[in-house]
Amino acid sequence: MKKLQYLLIAVLICVITGIYNTANAYSYAAIEEYNKGIDYSQKGEYDLAIDSFLKSVTLDPSFVDSYYNLGSVYEYIGELENAIISFEKLLSKKPKDYESSYKLATLCAKNNNYEKSLKYINIIPEDNKFYPEAQALYKEIFEQAKALQGKKNTAQAKPIQTTLLKNFQGPTGIAKDSNNNLYVASYSTNTIWTILANGKRQKFVEGSPLNGPIGLVCDRRNNLYSANYVSGEILKISPLGVVTSLMKNIQNPYYLYIDGANILHISEQGTGSIIKVDLNKN
DSSP, X not given: OHHHHHHHHHHHHHHHHTSOOSSSOOOHHHHHHHHHXXXXXXXXXXXXXXXXXXXXXXXXXXXXXXXXXXXXXXXXTTOHHHHHHHHHHHHHHOTTOHHHHHXXXXXXXXXXXXXXXXXXXXXXXXXXXTHHHHHHHHHHHHHHHHHHHHHHHHOOOOOOOOOOOOOOSSEEEEEEOTXXXXXXXXXXXXXXXXXXXXXXXXXXXXXXXXXXXXXXXXXXXXXXXXXETTTTEEEEEOTTOOEEEEEOOOSSEEEEEEOTTXXXXXXXXXXXXXXXXXXXXO
């Protein structure tokens, strides 16, 4: 009985405020969720408010007031992309809602999407009360764009360069394991070095069976794989430094890559091919 009374009161409020009308009557369930969203917003419970407004528009996709309040909550908590989407859906239901057009222009400008902002500014007719504010925003956008262009013309970004370690002989492949240990292959000396997380360098593997190591990559278990360019072989090296042969008779293997499915990809320079190996089976 209390639920029914609450719903009737909600409908009465909507009639008074213009939310509910006979030409476009929103469903009772959607109105109920809308009112929950308003209550949650006033209490500062924004996640619950968003859930209620989303339920409201799911129950009745024509409920433009729910879209407006949903977008307003998203804007308040700083989720500009979601706010823009909400107001765009509102505008698709009510194209001549120029308040929402101005709102979208403002949100897009805040989100640095000036082209989209200008699009919504241009929707607003001269005789609309939001036209002066929209034109002020228009000028502001062009001033900001001009200032940004000036900065680009006077300043060039410079890459930050730091030398980690020196004096490697013929460094080629680089790989990193989950413990932040860095591995560096030395082609000319048939050596793989480890740079520990503390910055200390030490030899990891040296000499045979390394033979022209180039590509390096680590798998999810911190096994290291090395592409022997000269001998045409892929080596698997355990975290303890135990070396085994994974594949042979590859013509000049070069780069190595392991994807999220634990598949090893090998670029075979000698044949211009890519070889795939399922490491789950090895």
